[in-house]
Amino acid sequence: MIQNWFSLDYYRLKRLKRILKKINARSTEMAALTDRELQKKTAEFKERLAQGESLDSLLPEAFAVVREADRRILGMFPYDVQVLGAIVLHEGNLAEMKTGEGKTLTATMPLYLNALSGRGAMLVTTSGYLAKRDGTEMGEVFRFLGLRVGIAEGDDGKKKITPKKKRQIYHSDIVYTTNGTLGFDYLIDNLATSAQGKYMRDFHYAIIDEADAVLLDTAQTPLVISGSPRLQSNLLTFADNFVLSLTKGEDYIFEEDKKEIWLTQKGIDVAESYFSVKNFFSLENFDLVRRVTLALKAHYLFEKGKDYVVDPGKDGEDEVKLLDLGNGRILEGTKLQGGQHQALEAKERVKITDETRAMASITYQNLFLKFPVLAGMTGTGKTVEDEFVDIYNMEVIRIPTHRPILREDRKDKIYTTLPEKIKASMQLIKQLHATGQPMLIVTGSVRMSELYSEILLMESIPHSVLNAHNAAKEAQMVAEAGQLGAVTVATNMAGRGTDIKLGEGVAELGGLAVIGTERMANERMDLQMRGRSGRQGDPGFSQFFVSLEDDLLIKHGGDWCQKYFKKHKDACDPLSPKQLSNRRFARYLTQAQAKSEAVGRSSRQTSLAYDDSVKVQRETIYAQRNRLIYANQDEFHLLDVITGVIDDFLAQEESLSEFVVKRFIFDNLSYHSPLIHQPVDYQNPQQVRSHLLRIAQEELERKKEFLKQDFAQFQRVSILKAIDEAWIEEVDYLQQLRVVVSARSTAQRNPIFEYHREALESYNRMKQYVYQLVVRNILLSEVSYNKKREVEIYFA
Numbered sequence: 001m002i003q004n005w006f007s008l009d010y011y012r013l014k015r016l017k018r019i020l021k022k023i024n025a026r027s028t029e030m031a032a033l034t035d036r037e038l039q040k041k042t043a044e045f046k047e048r049l050a051q052g053e054s055l056d057s058l059l060p061e062a063f064a065v066v067r068e069a070d071r072r073i074l075g076m077f078p079y080d081v082q083v084l085g086a087i088v089l090h091e092g093n094l095a096e097m098k099t100g101e102g103k104t105l106t107a108t109m110p111l112y113l114n115a116l117s118g119r120g121a122m123l124v125t126t127s128g129y130l131a132k133r134d135g136t137e138m139g140e141v142f143r144f145l146g147l148r149v150g151i152a153e154g155d156d157g158k159k160k161i162t163p164k165k166k167r168q169i170y171h172s173d174i175v176y177t178t179n180g181t182l183g184f185d186y187l188i189d190n191l192a193t194s195a196q197g198k199y200m201r202d203f204h205y206a207i208i209d210e211a212d213a214v215l216l217d218t219a220q221t222p223l224v225i226s227g228s229p230r231l232q233s234n235l236l237t238f239a240d241n242f243v244l245s246l247t248k249g250e251d252y253i254f255e256e257d258k259k260e261i262w263l264t265q266k267g268i269d270v271a272e273s274y275f276s277v278k279n280f281f282s283l284e285n286f287d288l289v290r291r292v293t294l295a296l297k298a299h300y301l302f303e304k305g306k307d308y309v310v311d312p313g314k315d316g317e318d319e320v321k322l323l324d325l326g327n328g329r330i331l332e333g334t335k336l337q338g339g340q341h342q343a344l345e346a347k348e349r350v351k352i353t354d355e356t357r358a359m360a361s362i363t364y365q366n367l368f369l370k371f372p373v374l375a376g377m378t379g380t381g382k383t384v385e386d387e388f389v390d391i392y393n394m395e396v397i398r399i400p401t402h403r404p405i406l407r408e409d410r411k412d413k414i415y416t417t418l419p420e421k422i423k424a425s426m427q428l429i430k431q432l433h434a435t436g437q438p439m440l441i442v443t444g445s446v447r448m449s450e451l452y453s454e455i456l457l458m459e460s461i462p463h464s465v466l467n468a469h470n471a472a473k474e475a476q477m478v479a480e481a482g483q484l485g486a487v488t489v490a491t492n493m494a495g496r497g498t499d500i501k502l503g504e505g506v507a508e509l510g511g512l513a514v515i516g517t518e519r520m521a522n523e524r525m526d527l528q529m530r531g532r533s534g535r536q537g538d539p540g541f542s543q544f545f546v547s548l549e550d551d552l553l554i555k556h557g558g559d560w561c562q563k564y565f566k567k568h569k570d571a572c573d574p575l576s577p578k579q580l581s582n583r584r585f586a587r588y589l590t591q592a593q594a595k596s597e598a599v600g601r602s603s604r605q606t607s608l609a610y611d612d613s614v615k616v617q618r619e620t621i622y623a624q625r626n627r628l629i630y631a632n633q634d635e636f637h638l639l640d641v642i643t644g645v646i647d648d649f650l651a652q653e654e655s656l657s658e659f660v661v662k663r664f665i666f667d668n669l670s671y672h673s674p675l676i677h678q679p680v681d682y683q684n685p686q687q688v689r690s691h692l693l694r695i696a697q698e699e700l701e702r703k704k705e706f707l708k709q710d711f712a713q714f715q716r717v718s719i720l721k722a723i724d725e726a727w728i729e730e731v732d733y734l735q736q737l738r739v740v741v742s743a744r745s746t747a748q749r750n751p752i753f754e755y756h757r758e759a760l761e762s763y764n765r766m767k768q769y770v771y772q773l774v775v776r777n778i779l780l781s782e783v784s785y786n787k788k789r790e791v792e793i794y795f796a
Contacts, residue, residue, distance in 0.1 A: 012397050016084050019060065023083055026064035035072070035144075041065045042146040045116050055113055059090060062113045066141065070108055073141045082106040085377070085399045089207055090114065094376040094388055094396045099528075100535025101401060103377045104134050107207050108141055110375065115147055115173040119204035122175045124182055126210045135176030142174050152177035152185065163192070167199035179214045180331075183223040183367050187360040190622045191225070193720050195629050203371045211376025212524055215392065216384060218324060219364045220603045222611065224337055224735065226356035239291035240346040242274050243299055254300050261296045294343035302344055305447025306551075310348050318350045323446070337735045358735040359728045362618065363611045365391055365604070379531050380524035387601055391608070407511070407534025408541040412519070414548075414585045416565060419574035421547035425517055426455060428543065429487070433461055437509040438486040440500070442529045444518045444551065445491065452489050452517065463487035481532075482512050492525055500532050511540030518550045519589060522597040546589060556592040556599070561585075609752045613759035614734055621727050628716050628723075638715070638778065642696045645775045648768065650689060656682045665692065668772065669779050670699045699779045707783060710791050714783060717793065722773035730766045734759060 030038065042065075045058055063086060071077040078086070082102050085095040086109035097103050107123055114121040125131050135151035142149050150172030152161075161169075166185065169175060177185075189200040208214050246252055251267035254260075263271065271280050271292065281289060302308060306323070309330065313319040320341065322331040335341040337358055345352045368374055374392055381388065385396040415421040425441075432439055443449040446467045453465045466477045466488060481488040483503035500512055512533040520526050526544070533540030548557070548565040572578065649664055650656075658680075665676055673695045680691045704711050737758055741751040782794040 009398050012395075013084065013400070016087050016397075019087050020080055020083050022060040023063045023067070024080070026061055027067070030064045030068040033068070038065060038068060038072075039144065039146055042116070046118070049116060055090070055117065058116070059087070059113060062116070063087075063109045065145070066109045066112045069141050069145055070105060073144050074105070074137070076102075076105055078102070078105055078109070079402045081399050081402050083109065086110050088397045088399070089375040089377065092373045092375050092394065094211055094378065094381050094385075094394045096378060096381045096396055096398045098401050098405065098535075099379050099531035100538075101399070103209065104138060107134075107209070107377065108138050110205075110207065111138075111174050112142065112145065112147065114205040114373070115142075117204070118173075120171070120173065120175065120201065121204065122177060122182070122206040124177055124179050124206055124208050124214065126178065126213055128178055128181070130209070131176045131178050131181075139174075139176075147173040149173070150175045152181050163197050163199045170200050179208070179218065179364060180223070183362060183364065184225065186367060187223065187225045187362060190625065191360060191724070192629070193717070193724070198629065205373045206368065206371045206375070208368065208374070208376040209378075211378045211388075212381050212384065213378075215364060215368060215376065216387065216600075216604060220600070220607050222361045222363045222607065223367070224358050225360040226335070226337075226358055235288055235291040236295075236342055236346040236352055238275070239288070239295040240298070240343070242271065242292060243295040245274070246270065252296060261293075261300055263292070263296075290339065291343070294339050295346065297340060298343040298347045302340075303445070304348070305450075306445040308344060309446055310350060318348075319353075320344045320348055320350060338738070357728060357732040359731060360618075361614065361731055361735065363607055365608045366611055366615050368392070380527040383523050384597070384601075387604075401537075403537030405534055406537055406539050407530065409530055410541060410543045412544045412546050412586060412589065414546045414580040414589065415572075415577050416548050416568055416580065417572045417574065418547045418549040420572055420577035421517070421545045421549075422451075422455070423574055424577040424579070425515060425545040426459070429456075429515060430459065430461070432513055433485070433487060435509055436485045436505075437511075437513055438482050438484065438503070438506055439488070439513045439515055440481055440529075440532050441487065441489045441515045441517065442532075443489065443491055444520060448517060449489050449491050456487065456489065461487055463489055466490035482506060484509075492520060492529060500535070502538055507539055511538050513540065514542040516542065516544035519544055519546055519552055519593060521552065521593075522600060523593055524597075526593075548585075552592050552596060553589065556595040557588055558592070561588055561592075606752065610738055610755055613756050613763075614731070617730065617759070617763050621723060625720060625723060628720055638700065638774075639697070641771050642700070642775050642779075643693065645771050646689060646692045646696070649692075650685050656685065656688055658682055661688055661692070665695060667780075668776050669695050671780065673698055696775070696779060703778065703783065707791065714791060714793065715778065718777035718781065718795075719774050721795065722770050722777050725773055726766050726770045729769070730762060733762055737762070 033041075041061075045062055048058065049055070063083060067078050067083070079102070081097075082105060085097050085101075085103070085106040088095040089107065090110040090113055095103075095106070097106065111121045111123060123131075123134065125134065132151055135149060139149035139151070150169035152166070152169050152175060170185075186200060189198050192198045246267060248254060250264065251270055252261060252263050268280050272278065275285075275288060277285055277288070279285070304310065308320050308322050310318050311321050311330070322334050322336065324331055335353075335356075336344070339355050342352050342355050369392065374394065376388075376392075376394060381396040382398060388394045388396055413421075413424060415424060429439060429441065441452055441463075443452060449465060449467045453463065456463050464477045464480070464487070467490065477488060477490075478500055480486055482500045484505055486503075502511060506512070514529055514533045516526065516529055520529070530542040533542055546553070548561055553561050645668065649668075653660060661680070661682060662676065665673075669692065670676065675691070675695045675698060678691070681687050703714070707714050737755060741754045741758070777795055780795075784792050786792050
């Protein structure tokens, strides 16, 4: 299988090198041009595109132009291997380029070429710092060539950007942004109620930097815009205290590999006694069951220091803040939905925030699948190429390094217990520190990074700590990590997207040493950590330390590992660590990591499967909103809608009475029509129907007469408000539905099928609700003109 991949890569690269040859043939020609002549090439390319040439036919000359511009503006002339990567990116595939190979410079060529079409090109990266840095530095090249560059605020942006400013950014020829900013901007843009409030244009071309982190590792959690708070439940603390009283295996079952947890019959009996209820799973106890389930998950599925941290907020009070599992950074402004975040707050005994309604959501998979052409860059993509092909139709093509890799990746050192592993790793750390060789000590969690920091302090070893608590200093710490004598303790967020450069004299000592204190959840993360060392032909080495108590082996190592651990742990001496040399342990470690990756992939597939129903609904709603906002069109024939709402009312009421009919009129049609008090035979449905239609038509004609030419705008605003109100309820319901259906697997029912079935039923109910709201908004609202002759609407 490996031979097949190498063979395939060989033929792929052979084709790419033929294109490279054409680009190199233009180098002398471009170098001979004056700055003015080089700049004129942009207008020339646009004119040729307008006359029917394709981007592919322009590629050799356009790439040669950007290459020369890079040399003149940045003082860097892209290497041949960088040009190969650029071709891969233009073709909508994923270029696997090792750390230090200059992916930022590589992207300038395909970004320029695809921006020539006038439909925009984006570079999406993982942090606001990188987006601003790259957009600022590379932007000089694009501006020199006559293109506009926009930099969207990253995750650390403090200034609020107006829709007008965002419109300028997103309508630039080339945009640098982050995945989080782009996702939330897309959702917010589709909540706008007017053309002035919208700022995005249709997606065209995007390059995703650190593509595996963005498109895979963060793809499991949907982006959610939250709005008005729900009524706060007083059961949060009670449920948390109840969960603390339960016994694992007796009162509840927890399957770690499936991440599922549920009460046993004994646990249900305990719950009924604890909360003084007769039937725990009855409908009236719905919120109680939900709170207990969320509390169980908070204690057993979410780990402090790994999934979240407790950190001071803006007001100084402690807050629960989520961590990005891919890089360990804090996900600012992000909360778990469905009450799970509040359950974590109850667990940690911090102030419980309001549980908010979900107003809009999308997964990263479906967000980036909206781009007709999507490309990516990463140092580690080959191991999951099949997933990139399946979901994004992107092949992963390995690009050769500019210089040979000299880094030594040593075999893992495996120990039985955690104390043995820590002792062994510290022996190596002290040995290297004595020589002055710089070290990057990589941990799998914030908690473990703090533990190593405390041990280093006790050993009087000066060091820096890079984790979610001090991410603001990341760039400075990474810049200093390769200096003589530097010791940096970090989670796997360490410098992804930035290079660790060696200080004077460090290469002679062996370069940067990467010490991994555990194997990560997948091989890609390990490779990223190893890749911090040995950039561009520098020396260095990586060494991972593992114990049978590591999370990876506990969760995915299998029964054999656990049996061995229980049998031998008491015989281990932490002061004299004994390395496990049996090859079986290395094999089980590899298998555990493969299983962990498979679980991650399954979770991503499940997330995408759940979002399929939402995707169809979301695209239908957003398309309808855009027609209303931009084209002054709608699919609502008002009289037909009014008739339908009245017919639904009559069909649902088994017996009509004066009270019921008038209640419907006051809730939906009119407050003051003189027809309301006309005598009607309420036992005659046809007469009631005619009566209601006359009232509605009279109210409609009154509004048309009063507003005249402004009626169309009033109608559009009323329909938009109806759609938005119903859609917010629908999104919130679908978020809650995920939590509910996930438990149905214990009853041998397919949760995804159940979700799609109920989502369809919910969508049909939502459509009916939209019609009701349209009728109510148009007929019951009060309209008037202010002194500026602007229409003012007061909705009921």
